[in-house]
Amino acid sequence: MRLLLAVIAVFATSLVSTAWAQGNPSAPQGISIHGEVLEVMDVDAFTYLRLKTKDGETWAAVSKAPVKKGAEVTIENGVVMNNFESKSLKKTFDRIVFGKLAGAGDSGVRPTTDPGWIHGRTPQPGDVAEVKVAKASGPDARTVAEIVARRTELKDKPVTVRGKVVKFTGGVMGKNWIHLRDGSGSSAENTNDIVVTTTDETQIGDVVVAKGVVRTDVNLGSGYSYAVLVDDAKLQK
Numbered sequence: 001m002r003l004l005l006a007v008i009a010v011f012a013t014s015l016v017s018t019a020w021a022q023g024n025p026s027a028p029q030g031i032s033i034h035g036e037v038l039e040v041m042d043v044d045a046f047t048y049l050r051l052k053t054k055d056g057e058t059w060a061a062v063s064k065a066p067v068k069k070g071a072e073v074t075i076e077n078g079v080v081m082n083n084f085e086s087k088s089l090k091k092t093f094d095r096i097v098f099g100k101l102a103g104a105g106d107s108g109v110r111p112t113t114d115p116g117w118i119h120g121r122t123p124q125p126g127d128v129a130e131v132k133v134a135k136a137s138g139p140d141a142r143t144v145a146e147i148v149a150r151r152t153e154l155k156d157k158p159v160t161v162r163g164k165v166v167k168f169t170g171g172v173m174g175k176n177w178i179h180l181r182d183g184s185g186s187s188a189e190n191t192n193d194i195v196v197t198t199t200d201e202t203q204i205g206d207v208v209v210a211k212g213v214v215r216t217d218v219n220l221g222s223g224y225s226y227a228v229l230v231d232d233a234k235l236q237k
Helices: 002-008 144-149
Strands: 031-043 046-053 056-063 072-086 091-101 158-172 175-181 194-198 207-221 224-236
Touching: 031 056, 031 091, 046 072, 056 072, 144 158, 144 194, 144 224, 158 194, 194 207
Parallel strands: 056 091, 194 224
Antiparallel strands: 031 046, 031 072, 046 056, 072 091, 158 175, 158 207, 175 194, 207 224
């Protein structure tokens, strides 16, 4: 529940069915909505907008932006969440669209937590090819493949994993979402890639040591779920 609220009171994102997290970059297509801003609510790093659209009123959430009441805006790459609870606003939205404000840059807000879902920059061949990273040290040290394969055993336990950042999405509901690979595991068996959530900064190509807690079978609703991820990690280079 803690992860669900933090993630969904996150910027959402789990690969629908964990496909990308395990090496398959396919992802659902986002929607686009356009409308007049009737109400604006800013919280932390995000802006909530009540919009008047051709199909009626709807709520949307984007990365914090100076949007004014009465403005005409377009939300791109959106994903719909039903019965979404915002802890910051102490409000539950029957329906809300998380996405990117057109013209505001590349970052967008997402309501779930996974690879195929979280957009960020598309990994390039050099980002993921021939990744070979030495295993971290310490009693909790695990390879990417070990975390994926032993997720049931490691559930809710601390782990330390060293890997190369092959995908990054920043500012998703207060967290950064990254994919780590270390050369262990197999893309065919979906054991070569792990999703990590963190508030620390990094970028694609960095080799980092992530220390966090293993979460399994995370279901964020609306078809978005994770088989395994490492939550609330601290990063060291």
